Amino acid sequence: MSTENDNCECEECISMPVLGEPAPDFEAVTTQGPIKLSDFKGKWVVLFSHPADFTPVCTTEFMAFAKIYDELQKMNTQLIGLSIDSVHSHLAWIKNIKEKMGVEIPFPVIADLNMNVAKLYGMIQKGMGTTSAVRAVFFIDPEGKMRAMIYYPQSNGRYIPEVIRIIKAFQTSDEYGVATPANWQPGDKVIVPPPATQKEVEKRPTEGYECKEWYLCFKGV
The missing domain is CATH 3.40.30.10 (Glutaredoxin)
Structure with a gap:
């Protein structure tokens, strides 16, 4: 009805x-x-x-x-x-x-x-x-x-500078296929996508990233 x-x-x-x-x-x-x-x-x-x-x-x-x-x-x-x-x-x-x-x-x-x-x-x-x-x-x-x-x-x-920061964050994510962490500023390291398979988890330590844990790894862009 x-x-x-x-x-x-x-x-x-x-x-x-x-x-x-x-x-x-x-x-x-x-x-x-x-x-x-x-x-x-x-x-x-x-x-x-x-x-x-x-x-x-x-x-x-x-x-x-x-x-x-x-x-x-x-x-x-x-x-x-x-x-x-x-x-x-x-x-x-x-x-x-x-x-x-x-x-x-x-x-x-x-x-x-x-x-x-x-x-x-x-x-x-x-x-x-x-x-x-x-x-x-x-x-x-x-x-x-x-x-x-x-x-x-x-x-x-x-807070108007946030407008610039967000646009730069989106453009960085789109260009490099990454995410940006909390409080990210242009020039900071970004987060690489987490592994999706067991094989990728095992390979992650050899890929040259700065890792806090297998699912949280950073790199520069």
Whole structure:
């Protein structure tokens, strides 16, 4: 027997992206003109939301994101912002940040007044209110798949260097077929995949890795 929730048409039914699955595609108006997520196929994408323009914590975050923009570009990564504000509000805020703070915002900012993108990405969460997006960051790989998601409340700003670290970790894992340990930083040793057979377990000590145990071995890249 079906229920009204089967159609998921109520406002309470919020979509959530799924790790490893294609990120929800969208078309949106931004401060740099219309964009589609699919336009960035072949690039990494960092999509982040902020609760509102002209607010203190968001202003500090925008300035911090602006400072890592060039580094992200060198890493084949596109940065995109979003809030449930109009494009005119975004433009006025960006102008204010440049005039008062001396920081130019180089990345596009989505004007999501109809909340279409925010709902696709689970940015509207009832516990935090229904008229603004929470702070969220989504990491989308060049194939368009969702690789990581981080959600924060409105009250606390993000640690922006973590954005760079995560992208470098993904790129390292993809290039070398390895994992990164806790607190990994670029240049640190990485974890090689554990043996999958008894024969591989016996061979592991001869492979030249730095092993703590047969299932936990490190190497440099």
